[in-house]
Amino acid sequence: MNPKVSQNNVPRNVIILATIVTVVFGMFRLVLFLILVWVAALAFIIVYQYNSTRTGKGNFVCLDCATIHQNPSCPKCGSRLKKIYSQSDRYGI
Numbered sequence: 061m062n063p064k065v066s067q068n069n070v071p072r073n074v075i076i077l078a079t080i081v082t083v084v085f086g087m088f089r090l091v092l093f094l095i096l097v098w099v100a101a102l103a104f105i106i107v108y109q110y111n112s113t114r115t116g117k118g119n120f121v122c123l124d125c126a127t128i129h130q131n132p133s134c135p136k137c138g139s140r141l142k143k144i145y146s147q148s149d150r151y152g153i
């Protein structure tokens with residue numbers, strides 16, 4: 061399993077799942093359950109994306125020593141050369 065692919069697919073999978081549940085509940089006219097399912101699905105996606113942006117130790121990757129940090133300059137080597145760190149762009153570290 062490629063962690064990059066699975067991570068990017070989670071919100072989409074939740075939407076697909078909620079759509080399937082919508083069709084099933086729609087056949088039984090369970091509108092209240094439909095609303096609850098969509099509220100839960102959207103809340104899950106919001107929490108998931110909030111967590112995935114916070115699981116990194118910092119917002120930048122030092123281009124000189126690859127330290128992940130949040131400072132304008134690298135706390136380890138003092139370099140100001142950095143790129144924005146993101147969960148889906150791990151290569152190069």
Ligand SMILES: [Zn+2]
Pocket residue numbers: 122123124125126127134135136137138139
């Ligand atoms: Zn550095």
